[in-house]
Amino acid sequence: MVSKNDPSQFHRSSYHHMGDKGSTRMVRVGSRSFPVYPLVIVCLVLLNIILSLAAVVVGINCGSITDFPQNDLMPQVLKTEVEQLQRATSETAHDRQAQEDFVKEHMSNQQIKLQLQSNKTYNDELQKQLELLQAERAALQSNTSDIVESCGLCMPGWFLSNTSCYFYGKRQSTIGKNWTTSREDCINRGADLAVFDTAEEHIMVFEHLPKVKWGTYLWGIGGAWIGLTDHQREGTWMWINNVTLNYTGFWMGGEPNNYGSGEHCVGVMITDKGLKSLFDARCESxxxxxxxxxxS
Structure with missing residues (x-):
């Protein structure tokens, strides 16, 4: 008899070989026997499934661990980007407003500049008109004064002395007239170069003529031509009305001297040295x- 509890017997019954070719290894579990190879395959498949499930679980856990900080930081990152975008938008709007303000200010300054230029031009025109009006007023006042002083007997710009009206022709800049062209100008005005018939008349006209300081005049251009020459006879001074000069106390010191043997016309120059005012000079000066x- 063989006992059921004999291990050796169980071992032999669990793992025995068939002597014939093509026999299959069997394993006995309890009262049943199963082929070995299918059972191994099933075990391997189950193990593979278990390992796959374990890998999936581990992957999910790792992914959760990895994603957790990112998901937690995402709102903060978005918030920071939004704030930066808002600041950039605000700065852009501020810059645009600054540019618009600059353009407006520049245009305003240009308008003010143009207005100032226009005002300056207008003021310059007003100043010119004012100067012209002042000059006309001065001329009218001078003419009125001349008319009043001459009792209306002389034309504007002329002065009355004794029984004659006198006109003093002034040079333009440094350009005057020689003796001949001076007489032509007087004739064109309905007059002639001045003639002092007497010393008294000379003295009366003397008071109306412009005066220069002694030593400041130029002999070459100073003084004014009068109607007195020695054309007819050297040294004999005759007025243009053919009357000989009958007084001699009004010649300037050293005059007449016929300097250079060519001085034949007479001028008058009023200085602060008294009544001595006559001198001879070259007629073409x-x-x-x-x-x-x-x-009349």
Whole structure:
């Protein structure tokens, strides 16, 4: 008899070989026997499934661990980006507003500049008109004064002395007239170069003529031509009305001297040294001139 509890017997019954070719290894579990190879395959498949499930579980856990900080930081990152975008938008709007303000200010400044230029031009025109009006007023006042002083007997720009009206022709800049052209100008005005018939008349006209300081005049251009020459005879001074000069106390010191043997015309120069004012000079020199028109 063989006992059921004999291990050796169980071992032999669990793992025995069939002597014939093509026999299959069997394993006995309890009262049943199963082929070995299918059972091994099933075990391997179950193990593979278990390992796959374990890998999936581990992957999910790792993914959760990895994603957790990112999911937690995402709102903060988005918030930071939104704030940066808002700041950039605000700065852009501020810059755009600054540019618009600059353009407006520049245009305003240009308008102000143009207005100032226009005002300056207008003021310059007003200043010119004012100067013209002042000059006209001065001329009118001078003419009125001349008319009043001459009791209306002389034309504007002329002065009355004794029984004649006199016109003092002034040079333009440095350009005067020689003796001949001076007389032509007087004739064109209905007069002639001045003639002092007497010393008294000389003295009366003397008071109306412009005066220069002694030593400041120029002999070459100073003084004014009058109607006195020695053309007819050297040294004999005759007025243009053919009357000989009958007084001699009004010659300047050293005059007449016929300097250079060519001085044949006479001028008058009023200085601060008294009544001595006559001098002889070359007739072609450029000077001012004195016209006289007798009252009829």
């Amino acid at each position: 450029q000077r001012e001139w004195l016209c006289e028109k007798k009252l």
